[in-house]
Amino acid sequence: MKITQAAIIGCGAIHRLHAEAIQQNSSIHLRAIVEANADSGLILAGRYGCSYYADYRELLQDQELDVVHICTPHDLHKEMIIATLAAGKHVFTEKPVALNCGEIKQIKAALAQSDARLGVCYQNRLNTSSQAIKSLLESGQLGKMLGIKALLTWSRTPDYYQQSGWRGRLSREGGSLLINQAIHTLDLMQWFAGGVSAVKGVTESTFLADATEGEDTAVANMMMTNGARGIFYATNGYTTDSPLLLEIHCEQGLLQLNDNNLWLIKEGEKQLLASDTLPVKKQKCYWGSSHQLAINQFYHAVQTPADTPVAANQYVDIHQAEKSLCLVEAIYRSSQLRRWIMLKEE
Ligand SMILES: NC(=O)c1ccc[n+]([C@@H]2O[C@H](COP(=O)([O-])OP(=O)(O)OC[C@H]3O[C@@H](n4cnc5c(N)ncnc54)[C@H](O)[C@@H]3O)[C@@H](O)[C@H]2O)c1
Known part of the structure; x- marks a missing residue:
């Protein structure tokens, strides 16, 4: 099976659970991280053995990249999700998917123009x-x-x-x-x-x-x-x-x-x-322990051939979120x- 290439944007408190889940899944490779704080970004990239970018728009030019995890502050989600979908890459974003329902409409419009999937991290369902x-x-x-x-x-x-x-x-x-x-x-x-x-x-x-x-x-x-x-x-x-x-x-x-x-x-x-x-x-403790399950569930959908229907309950999509x-x-x-x-x- 082809190894799915992943990147994380935003390497603060929650990103560690995403990085660990990626590293523990042998079908995924953590290819790059993006972090606004260059000092911590470079240290983390060294630790993960991956590339570092200061600007996520540069990351999106990477042709080998399949999936982008968004772990940034809430006000950046919409812009980053839409740009990532436009670049043809799947998105797994932290909750909330956006700041409000108006922004969700814009994300839905971007999804309609893309073949990529968008999963949202509501790990406690698992x-x-x-x-x-x-x-x-x-x-x-x-x-x-x-x-x-x-x-x-x-x-x-x-x-x-x-x-x-x-x-x-x-x-x-x-x-x-x-x-x-x-x-x-x-x-x-x-x-x-x-x-x-x-x-x-x-x-x-x-x-x-x-x-x-x-x-x-x-x-x-x-x-x-x-x-x-x-x-x-x-x-x-x-x-x-x-x-x-x-x-x-x-x-x-x-x-x-x-x-x-x-x-x-x-x-x-x-x-x-x-x-x-x-x-x-x-x-x-209050984050729960199901991040890894939610991330594996999303990758299972991403790794399923596009012509195979994926059951609606296989990950939390935009309609659920x-x-x-x-x-x-x-x-x-x-x-x-x-x-x-x-x-x-x-
Ligand atoms: N699912 C959960 O249980 C859970 C738990 C905690 C946080 N979260 C969510 O995760 C997201 C991040 O929360 P956090 O607690 O990790 O926040 P945080 O402030 O600790 O981390 C955010 C990181 O994003 C970086 N960043 C900011 N702007 C950036 C940019 N333009 N490009 C690259 N990096 C940038 C910051 O420097 C910081 O390191 C939020 O949506 C939050 O609600 C979810």
Whole structure:
């Protein structure tokens, strides 16, 4: 099999998980990196044994390159995705795919002109617990979903924003807690319930008001497409990064994700269904441990001959990624207008 040639643009905190996943997959070769900070870029290129570029537009002229990973600040995603697709290369981008839904339209237009694929990193869909929830819900064994709730209480310090050139700045991050951290939880909620029809939410600046221009806390009540009620609370203002608490109330039982363990509570009995493996110590636990799975899944699609249909659920594409970003945008809008916002069905 031909070795797929990969590059990473943006070599900050998250890029390491992309680099490790590429290096651990024998069908991929890390050919180049692009990093605005030349000092760290050159050191990293030496460590990976790959080429270094200061400007991603030069990288895109490399005829041998197949796939580009985008791990840059949010405001650079759209421009980099569109340029990479125009150069005929596949893109695997970190979330959020763009700053807002208007930018997604432009990306969709670029995709329509290209044969390349675009995958978006929502790695938590591949956690053992998420996969178990999804297949149990799809099997119908638990009957109708009545309610879904999530509680995300994480901790970000003022330094986390102040030491970054883009976090905490609305024009660069596109928001704060919702678009950066809680988007993973909103993505899971909408994925499990098959979408969201309407949302009423409130976003607020509280403990981190001096550190980020965006919200540090948000609540949202949602009408899910399957008729269930969605209840969501998230904050970056807690004192530690607690594991996500997620509960799904179905006619025939209650699913509870608590402390990374998935329980089924049915007729008074509590049964352990799945446990998520925690990342190795050097990796932040709240990122989850499924980056490698998401990256391998995307490469599997890329390496499949173009005339072989790839199942829609094989990676998170633009249509899937659009849902959680438009939900985030709807919560911001609802908070501004103080009313329910209806979400469009595709
Ligand atoms: N999936 C997850 O769980 C997860 C976790 C963390 C971050 N992320 C996402 O990853 C992306 C990056 O986040 P991060 O925490 O690594 O940020 P970061 O600030 O640590 O790293 C970004 C890097 O991009 C570089 N950069 C900026 N402009 C550039 C340019 N024009 N060309 C090349 N390099 C450039 C910066 O110098 C920096 O090294 C964001 O979209 C973020 O939301 C996802």
